[in-house]
Amino acid sequence: GVEVGPQPQGVARADVLDKMRNIVKHGLDFVQLFNEGKEFPPCTIEVFKIMEKVDYPRNKNGEIIAIIHPKLQDQDWQPLKNGDPLFLTLGGEVIPYQGNCTIYPTFINEAAYYEKKQAFVKTEKIKLTAKHLRLSVS
Numbered sequence: 487g488v489e490v491g492p493q494p495q496g497v498a499r500a501d502v503l504d505k506m507r508n509i510v511k512h513g514l515d516f517v518q519l520f521n522e523g524k525e526f527p528p529c530t531i532e533v534f535k536i537m538e539k540v541d542y543p544r545n546k547n548g549e550i551i552a553i554i555h556p557k558l559q560d561q562d563w564q565p566l567k568n569g570d571p572l573f574l575t576l577g578g579e580v581i582p583y584q585g586n587c588t589i590y591p592t593f594i595n596e597a598a599y600y601e602k603k604q605a606f607v608k609t610e611k612i613k614l615t616a617k618h619l620r621l622s623v624s
């Protein structure tokens with residue numbers, strides 16, 4: 487599957503549809519070249535590995551007491567370091583990120599995840615290495 491976004495539910499965006507078409511085209515091109523016997527050299531790529539889901543701060547009744555800080559809003563895939571603003575309470579107090587490593591939050595403040603108690607997802611940037619790839623003919 488391919489998921490391209492973000493885009494609000496029920497909204498069809500031309501730019502997002504174009505990105506999806508390009509991804510599918512590249513995938514099909516790869517399959518065709520692979521089936522034709524093309525050898526692909528080893529490569530390394532940076533990816534984001536999910537660490538955990540993070541909920542909004544809540545009171546004892548389970549009600550949200552802080553929102554995503556404005557400096558974090560719309561910053562998916564950008565580094566978040568210890569001490570950076572994370573949440574903003576309804577009283578105006580900044581709640582900073584407290585962690586021992588830089589993370590890369592994503593799905594920040596997505597409306598579809600409110601009911602799932604998810605303010606964002608913490609990811610870490612890692613490198614994956616693939617060996618050369620070629621169709622083996624038997």
